[in-house]
Amino acid sequence: MEYNNNLNRTLAKxxxxxxxxxxxxxxxxxxxxxxxxxxxxxxFEKMTCDEVAVTLPNKNKVQNHIGQIHAAATTLLAETASGMAVGMNIPDDKLPLMKNLSVKFIKRSQGQQRAIATLTEQQIKQIRETDKGEVNVSVKITDETEEEVVIAEMIWAWILKKK
Incomplete structure (x- = not known):
């Protein structure tokens, strides 16, 4: 793995x-x-520069009124996976910012949820080499049956940090 930022260096330790x-x-x-x-x-199950996989157990503190993972918790799961994918690549002199999110609930979930966010080589290059920009990170969310229950797209932007 290339240790291009503080997050990578911390995880390497x-x-x-x-x-x-x-x-x-x-x-x-x-x-x-x-x-x-x-x-x-x-x-955090997997954290690489091109893929981040995270899970959320269906525990009481994240449940809705029918005992499933709450929609807001599912959205947090998608945002976390996509944000960490960007975070694994963004240089230390840049600041990541959530710009837009789209979450489509397609099926009632059962049990724990798993989100996988992926980036292409081109997206990684863009994040690492441009001072300002944005990237659309797709996230696949499955439940314990391994069926997709939510489709999410997160648009992350980045800018140079102010000195």
Missing amino acids: LDNLPAFVRGFMRDYAIGRFVKFVGTASIH
């Missing part, structure tokens, strides 16, 4: 930990930085 504790420490570190993610107990 966790690789030195014993395997059984790495996932917990990754979740803890990101949850402390992005507090809402920690509060919801999102689990």
Whole structure:
């Protein structure tokens, strides 16, 4: 993996930990930085520069009135996956910003949800090499039956940080 920013460098340090504790420490570190993610107990299964996979257990604190994962929690899951995909690539001198989100609920979900956000090589190059821009990150959300239950598109922008 290319360690092009602080997020990559931080995650690389966790690789030195014993395997059984790495996932917990990754979740803890990101949850402390992005507090809402920690509060919801999102689990980071995979974090690479071209794909991020996150899961959300169907626990009481994220449920709606019928015992499913609340729509807002599902949206957080999609936003987290797409934001981390951008975050894995954005240089330290740039600031990522959510510009637009579209979430289409296509089927009632069962149990835990999993979101996978992917970026193409061209999108990665654009994020890394342009001072300002935007990218549409598609996110596939499945439930415990592995069927797609939500289609999400997140448009992330970035700008240079002010000095």
